[in-house]
Amino acid sequence: MDGTSHFVIGLAAGAFAGFQASHDPVAISVCTAIGGISGLAPDLDTNGLASNRITVSKKVAQAIMQLIGISVFLLITYRFLTDGLSTSLLVYGAIGLVLLIVSRLITQRRILTLTGILVMLLGFVLHQSIGILLAGSYIIIASFLPHRSYTHSLLGAAFYGFILVQFHNQWPMEGMVAAGLAGYASHLVADMKILPMNRRGVKWFAPIWKREF
Structure with missing residues (x-):
């Protein structure tokens, strides 16, 4: 159905x-x-x-994560040139890197x-x-x-x-x-098998009993 x-x-x-x-x-x-x-x-x-209805498409999700990751790297580059290296910049850089890696694997x-x-x-x-x-x-x-x-x-x-x-x-x-x-x-x-449009049924009692009804 x-x-x-x-x-x-x-x-x-x-x-x-x-x-x-x-x-x-x-x-x-x-x-x-x-x-x-x-x-x-x-x-x-x-x-x-x-x-699939409540989630965005894979391409859209990848584009969003890549955009955020690149934006983070641009931000930390600017901060590095103006204020020098700091622990917070390293943390933000790691977050941006993770986003770029995840965007390729998701x-x-x-x-x-x-x-x-x-x-x-x-x-x-x-x-x-x-x-x-x-x-x-x-x-x-x-x-x-x-x-x-x-x-x-x-x-x-x-x-x-x-x-x-x-x-x-x-x-x-x-x-x-x-x-x-x-x-x-x-x-x-x-979704039960008793209805003619369903080839598969419902395992009401899973995991104890996996029979389909």
Whole structure:
């Protein structure tokens, strides 16, 4: 099933969960959005449909890192000519060199990893938000997983549910957790082999039992 279908089904699941929790239009709208996003979350794994949607292309990422790396070297050259050598210049030079090296080695899959790292950094900036930190860790872990593995299981759903609880603790809203879990679960159900459009199924009980359903 394609990403658009998962998103639409997730929206419907989130809207239903939001309506069950509250009749406030704002809360229902937020829950609908959460359901749609959660309906795409399992495909953040390797080669998943959503993983390529939230990341920039490899060429764009390479160009950005090379531009920053070159800019750093130009800056430290200017500072060296005006103020002389210092420890901070050596540190900045090392950062610029690392960026240039990484830009040559990075793959599309690792761009997703970098996206997770940036999300975690955002969590630190926003007063060490546990929910955002865990969301970043989810993206990082998913970037190393084969498609339709642990993100498409009850284990992945439980971890995602824990993230939702942390978001709810920081930004309470009725129906948030239920809408997110409904959207996530809708993805797993829509990927099951019982549906004729799916050649592969979902390993609900991985890693304990790897049978596809």
